[in-house]
Ligand SMILES: [Fe+2]
């Protein structure tokens with residue numbers, strides 16, 4: 001039946017790629033991408049090619065999870081070599097840009113002494129001239145700021161390095177994205193589309209709006225050679241229709257990690273979107289089919305790969321009203337603008353929100369809340385917690401905020417008052433600085449310092465102080481990286497003795513002993529706050545089992 005209406009199957013995995021590496025938010029901004037190519041991708045490739053068997057063993061050893069090991073079982077070495085050759089050839093400009101950033105840093109280290117920086121512009125590496133401003137901090141250390149919008153408009157931003165890899169998936173086991181590039185296979189389709197291509201939206205709309213094969217092949221431009229495999233991604237079976245929440249209160253649903261959907265009064269807000277595909281599993285979960293046709297606001301808390309998942313964001317782009325991100329734009333290498341990143345992958349409406357700035361919405365508001373810590377003490381401003389007010393109910397989505405300074409929350413409480421529901425990550429044993437920021441740190445960091453500067457969220461004492469400060473009636477520990485469908489971006493394996501588990505258990509015990517509703521979220525969860533009234537004391541949270 002050539003005109004039979006066909007949907008995109010819910011188990012079709014679509015991995016966005018840059019240079020055939022899984023695309024995350026540090027593979028879009030030109031300077032940050034350059035550093036990741038030279039100091040992550042090429043280093044891992046060279047290491048794999050020289051000792052594939054070592055990588056094969058380490059990549060499957062749970063004690064080395066998250067380490068710099070490629071997960072191809074020691075095989076496909078020739079293809080990895082070919083990928084290296086292609087990268088060096090096609091990304092010459094970024095390889096040179098990466099080196100120029102180091103030269104600039106070295107020049108600033110050796111040629112400045114607190115005098116004017118103006119004479120140094122002539123000595124800035126030619127590739128960077130016009131793209132940087134030289135500045136002192138207030139202790140007269142010289143540094144630079146990148147003029148990011150111009151870099152995006154230059155040849156350093158190359159959309160042709162972007163592509164999508166489609167395949168059927170049947171489980172949660174995927175290679176770690178920071179260490180394993182994606183190679184082609186007979187059952188995958190590799191489409192050379194840039195992320196801002198409108199065919200991306202056409203593709204994902206097919207999940208809920210069917211089209212004929214003729215339409216699909218023509219409007220997506222599927223090459224004849226891919227017909228058979230691509231047709232296997234389609235089905236005449238419609239997905240289960242979505243039932244929006246029509247009650248008078250608030251319904252929130254936990255999709256895993258920090259991904260939570262709030263629905264109230266016909267409005268929907270989705271935090272840090274991370275979706276599993278739909279397949280048989282012993283862990284039940286909400287998936288794409290559990291999202292409304294339109295999502296009014298997507299809110300992003302910070303620029304870590306488990307909170308800005310391009311794979312999920314691209315699937316949702318066509319149904320998102322506005323995407324709200326923390327204000328950035330400082331031009332610091334380690335702090336690329338999320339607004340620019342998302343705009344360049346095709347999001348037309350991206351709004352930056354600052355600390356204590358508010359977006360009004362029907363019957364409530366969204367307010368940006370300072371987010372301290374969890375970024376290895378680097379000067380990174382692109383991070384924000386969110387306070388959502390719906391009627392009289394206030395919910396604080398703190399993500400990985402680390403309560404390193406309780407006085408900040410004292411000041412905040414004086415402004416915003418009590419918070420009924422707190423969502424808090426407690427990944428208090430975070431990775432060292434170099435794990436995520438190594439490519440962006442232009443001078444090597446000594447091991448002791450590296451390990452003291454971690455990407456850690458709140459521990460028990462810090463979390464308890466937060467709960468006390470805001471007089472919370474319900475506390476949900478989330479963003480723990482425990483759902484297996486996060487494995488490919490997190491590589492976290494906890495045991496009962498792991499500090500995040502021990503510390504969050506302490507918080508749970510403490511809350512239980514004080515009559516505060518508490519859970520460590522896992523898999524899926526739905527909660528209705530069925531009465532939203534004027535007096536906070538009248539609120540009743542009713543869990544739906
Ligand atoms: Fe984080």
Ligand SMILES: [Fe+2]
Nearest residue numbers: 304306400479
């Ligand atoms: Fe996180």
